[in-house]
Amino acid sequence: MYRIILEHILQNRAAIAGLLLLVAVILIAVLGSFYLPGDPWEMANAPMLWPGDDPDSPLGTDIMGRDIATGMVSGAKVSLLVGFASAFISALVGITFGALGGFYRGWVDAFLMRITELFQTVPQFVLAVVLVAVFKPSVVTAVFAIGIVSWPPTARLVRSAFLVLREREFVLAARTLGMSDPRLILTQLLPNALPPVIVISALNIATAILTEASLSFLGLGDPNVMSWGTIIGNGREQVVDAWYICGIPGIAILVVVLAFNLLGEGLNDALNPQLHKR
């Protein structure tokens, strides 16, 4: 089953492109720290060096003389970490709420869905800003804030899948075996509800990276960690004289978000059996 899915992913150009871009970003994040071990906050060179001016600072420096290449590597790590961790939290909360609501229905479902709606009616970004501002801004609070605001669509998706699956005959058959509810949910329903969750989680990673960049841009990022949003925020006043300070991390965000969107799209095609025949 999973081998077939893998084959479909490898036949999908969008998915391969997304995967390659993602591998490139991961390589930059991992290998970059070996080549550029410096502190991204330290003044490393003359300020406002354009990319290529000095071989020591290949991507130039900002107004404080901080090395942009070092900052980019640090930002890549932050973006990937925040993206994966908050999408994981979002999937965990969303699957739990959706699975319990869809499986038990009745008042359990009503209660869980009202909570879900509560989160859906508050604008996501505003809630994330409030959460980060109330707790101390750090990578951990950013991860939790983004995870907490982005789970409702996953919950709805899992719930609707469970509502359909629970009436399927293989689930009834498992019930007539005397299988316990947790076992029924984990071994029978969840594996069949998972493919769309994988797709939505890939897209959630992209959204999480964007949200983290926005928070850092607003100065709500971790004060000790250089992220792409921080670099853009710091460079915004020189955007006319030195567009590269905002431009380089901007392009990086664009590429990573594009990578996850392409990957999500490709997974969606690969996991959707109706599209296989085309």
Place this chain on the structure above:
Amino acid sequence: MNAIIENHLTTNVGAIHQNATQNVPPLLELKRLSKIFTTDAGQVHALSSVDLVLQRGETLGLVGESGCGKSTLARLIMALYPPSAGEILFDGKNIAQSDKAERLARHARLQMVFQDPFSSLNPRQSIGRTLEEPLIVHRRGDKVARKARVSWLLERVGLHLESAWRYPHEFSGGQRQRIGIARALALRPDLIVCDEAVSALDVSIRAQILNLLLDLRAAYGVAYLFISHDLAVVRHMSDRIAVMYLGKVVEQAPSENIWRAPLHPYTQALMSAIPSPHRKSILGNKKRIILQGDLPSPLNPPSGCRFQTRCPYAEARCRAEEPLLQAADKGHTVACHFAIG
């Protein structure tokens, strides 16, 4: 021919009699079982006061057209929904009052084969895992013993041993139905409920599956509740047949009695619907009955006899008074004002 039927009847009655004298409760007994589903459109009377008895090792066929409550009955017996009224006694014990351990023990003795072979197997589980699952849930044997049991089951239903590593989408409908039967058989149940188990299959595959079920009955003495809308299939399988119409049992008799001398007009209509060159011999001199119209809505069942809206013999009494199941012959009961006498 008559002698064979007679013989068949006496052995059956004999078995039932023997049980009664030894005071062994029947394997399955339904007492005034009702199920009402509450929907937005109103209350759906899916089952109304159904009484049925199934003895050990016996096959009871349940026939009726779509929507008459056959599947609801099966799901009530499997405890997938609770009944609205009445009792289900399995081995003399009310299933609604069982504790957790009793419930688990009952699940092992009472299994089901489902209608749709494309929906009844988990698409993300290998066949081996699907067949092992019942043994894991009921803690039967260690890993080696379970694997051996899975191989035995696959062999028993005529599938290759390598099937254990394959997934449901790699099998045909008939093969999947055999896997479904193997799963039901895994715990060696006393009763298997077959809900339209062959309806979704091609005619050529159907005979294969029916013969497998008959083999298993001969080998292990398993009892079947065989639900179908196909009277010919039910006759082939069953010792006794119960005919349902709109949530009620209208006639119940040994298989050959239903076939030879159907008493209820609805049963006669079902007989008329079987395409056969020998119809004359089946129905004797009786006129062929062709039903008009659809099954009335179970949201608002007709007054009096439920069949009166479509019955060719309906009279004023049928609209006013609901007929009760009455004994017409030994082991033959019918719910019609005019069937007896």
